[in-house]
Amino acid sequence: MTTFPAAPGADHPSDDIIALVRELVTRESPTRDAVASRSIADLLTGWFEGVGGEVRQEPTAAGTDLVIDVAGAGDPYLLIGHTDTVWPEGTLDGALPWSQQGDVVRGPGAYDMKAGIVVMLEALRRLQPLPRERRRAVRIVLVADEEVGSPESGPLLAERARGAVAAIGFESPHPDGALKVGRRGSARVRIAVTGRAAHAALDPEHGISAVDELVDQLMRVREIVADPALPGPVLCNVGTISGGARANVIPARAEAEIGLRFTDPVTEERVMRALAALRPVRAGAEIVVETLSARPAWLASAQDAALVAAIERSAAGIGQRIEARPAAGAGDTNLLGALGLPTVDGFGPRGGGAHAEDEHFLRSSLGERIALLRAVLTLPAE
Missing domain, CATH: 3.30.70.360 (Alpha-Beta Plaits)
Structure with missing residues (x-):
């Protein structure tokens, strides 16, 4: 089990947190590679258990999905991500090696979307010192086949979302950092x-x-x-x-x-x-x-707008400014938004080059997203 470092500054994640992203990236996990999927699922099981999560591994024909429940107050927020990437095994030794140059961190799957998984993990770790009544309950679903359209995990998503009051996806945001509300x-x-x-x-x-x-x-x-x-x-x-x-x-x-x-x-x-x-x-x-x-197409609803407004208030409380608008790309949040569950996506860090040899995320944005998620999941004192 990983030992987590002391919390760094919100905008400057420590080298230890970047090391968590690197460990995920160096465990290459192409879609439909069952052995690789199980390996990264085992790693994440230990990590999320270390922040209070109750983890279930759910094998599918495409790999190993994870469903993680973290106790807190109220009905849970549903956090959505995926462990698979578009990259074949061996990419790290060839077209896209891991690298850090200033604020830019590169690697296969780093941006899409292993850094987003670390946002969830680190935000939950920072919430642990709070009493349970100050922390919102959370359910995390990490699927193994998102990059091919979630043919195995997609039909299970509505069942896994049962009881959630809202959903947040950790795919990449718009290039300027805006969240995504509504998707083709x-x-x-x-x-x-x-x-x-x-x-x-x-x-x-x-x-x-x-x-x-x-x-x-x-x-x-x-x-x-x-x-x-x-x-x-x-x-x-x-x-x-x-x-x-x-x-x-x-x-x-x-x-x-x-x-x-x-x-x-x-x-x-x-x-x-x-x-x-x-x-x-x-x-x-x-x-x-x-x-x-x-x-399905997800058209932004009034309920989605209300969720965005709540996130904007949390962002303002920590000195951040958040916007949201529709996106052309599709993801697992399509199903949840189309079902009427208040939903936003794009909670991963800023960067670029998804599915390309320039895939990268911005280290500073990783810290911003961790701070924002912690604020969103923190309940006010009574």
């Missing part, structure tokens, strides 16, 4: 086509090109997402395409994976329904449309 919905869809192989010159009439069929289906997808009758805009990215083997063989299989973003639930429902209704253009071809992951 997102979906990952695979279109798989089965045709029939044949020699492209000697027997072409007996073949059914899965690649040609897929191209036509992608043109139809373009029409669906660009329909001017949709209430809101749709971002559509064909992220991967595969199929065929040789130029002289009519391909029997092809598939594409598509990423979609929606500003509102009506547009989302119409587009997803239209994609599910895709039918083959060529006789004999077969199409399977599979939704790999989906997060």
Whole structure:
């Protein structure tokens, strides 16, 4: 179990706290690596038990999720994060080694979002000296598959959130540090086509090109997402395409994976329904449309605004100024916000380069976020 240092200044986290981030980052944890996920879950179990947490490890097909309850007064705030990263094992020894240069700290997953986990941990440690009636009860959920859309943990999130009065996500904030309230919905869809192989010159009439069929289906997808009758805009990215083997063989299989973003639930429902209704253009071809992951659009509500106002008051009490506005990216907070639970996201430190070789966070911002979370979770004396 880690021995935690004495609390440093709010804006200047000690080297010991940066060392906690480094220890998380150096335990590389790509999504769907069950061994790596269990390793980082074991480490965090000891850390959160050290700040009064009751920890449950909940294995899923993607890895090991953590559910952590910390006693306090009132119904709990739900703190949301993830332990997986987009980076393959070995990134630390190659494209993105750990480094510190002044205020800038780099490493795979440091910004997205292992520094955010340390914000939760250190804020809870600083709350421990307070009597229980001065500390708000907390539940933390750290999932293992967020970077692929939380297909395993997402359906469990509403159950894990039961009884919470509000949710705070620890993804990155806007570049200027503003929190995120409201997020686009997102979906990952695979279109798989089965045709029939044949020699492209000697027997072409007996073949059914899965690649040609897929191209036509992608043109139809373009029409669906660009329909001017949709209430809101749709971002559509064909992220991967595969199929065929040789130029002289009519391909029997092809598939594409598509990423979609929606500003509102009506547009989302119409587009997803239209994609599910895709039918083959060529006789004999077969199409399977599979939704790999989906997060509903989260439109900011009056309840979200009230939560932001409460956070702004806590921030003012420690000399910080906080703003909040909608974000284009999706995350696990989409589900909670869409369900009507008062929700904000972006409580991680400022930085940049998520999913890129310049991934980094600002050391000073880490201290600011720790201080802010402690203030939010501190209840006034009666």
